[in-house]
Amino acid sequence: MKILGIETSTSIGSVAIVSSNSLLATYTCQDRLTHASWLMEAIDKKVLLDAGLDINDINGISVSIGPGSFTGIRIGMAVGKGLAQSLNIPIVGISTLDGLAYNLVYTKDLICPIIDAKRKEVYTALYRGQRGEGGRERLIRLTDYLVITPSELLSMIKEKVIFLGDGVEIYGPLIKGILRDRASIIKDYLPSAENIAYLGLKEIQNGKGGDLFSISPLYIRPPDAEIKMG
Secondary structure, rough: OOEEEEEEEOOOOEEEEEEEEEEEEEEEEEEOOOOHHHHHHOOOOOHHHOOOOOHHHHHHEEEEEEOHHHHHHHHHHHHHHHHHHHHHEEEEOHHHHHHHHHOOOOOOOOOEEEEEEEEEEEOOOOOOEOOOOOHHHEEEEEEOOEEOOHHHHHHHHOEEEEEEHHHHHHHHHHHHHHHHHEEEEEEOOOHHHHHHHHHHHHHHHHHOOOOOOOOOOOOOOOOOOHHHOO
């Protein structure tokens, strides 16, 4: 089974194709204007070409649903739904936070991805890796998806924890200042289509995915336009 992953929830977007535990192709782009300017071409002229595949070889779509950039999320979901509908294949939505946390699924420590939500807040959730059936590691989410201040988040944590995501660049000093030796910070991991595709593959193998209208953005808080309208 070959799954196309789409991640456009932050300024750094990516697409990837995975098969079982194998990465077949991936492409990353940082476009300061809009992901719409490169996304379709990257699927057609980059990852499909690199993987030696035709679009009809794709068996499912996995798309990041956020939280993150409202515009970026909508672009990725529109492309993913369009492809799933035209190819008549299943589509699943995966949280950007789940995709980030999946980078550390093998650690024994608490996992805390943080994405800058502006307004001095972060998008976040707490996770733990757990050994599942067949000895495979799986990701367990311990909290709701949250948008809170870093100080509120840090007050929730009482054990060793690893932070990752673009929020660590901004709030790293605050994290270390409060949690000290309990906190580890990894700056190299950002949202990736590869992880979105792997998590989507598991969902589709478990029989999930299908109805295009069942997949909606995970905004956590409403877009600015809705806030201003009251």
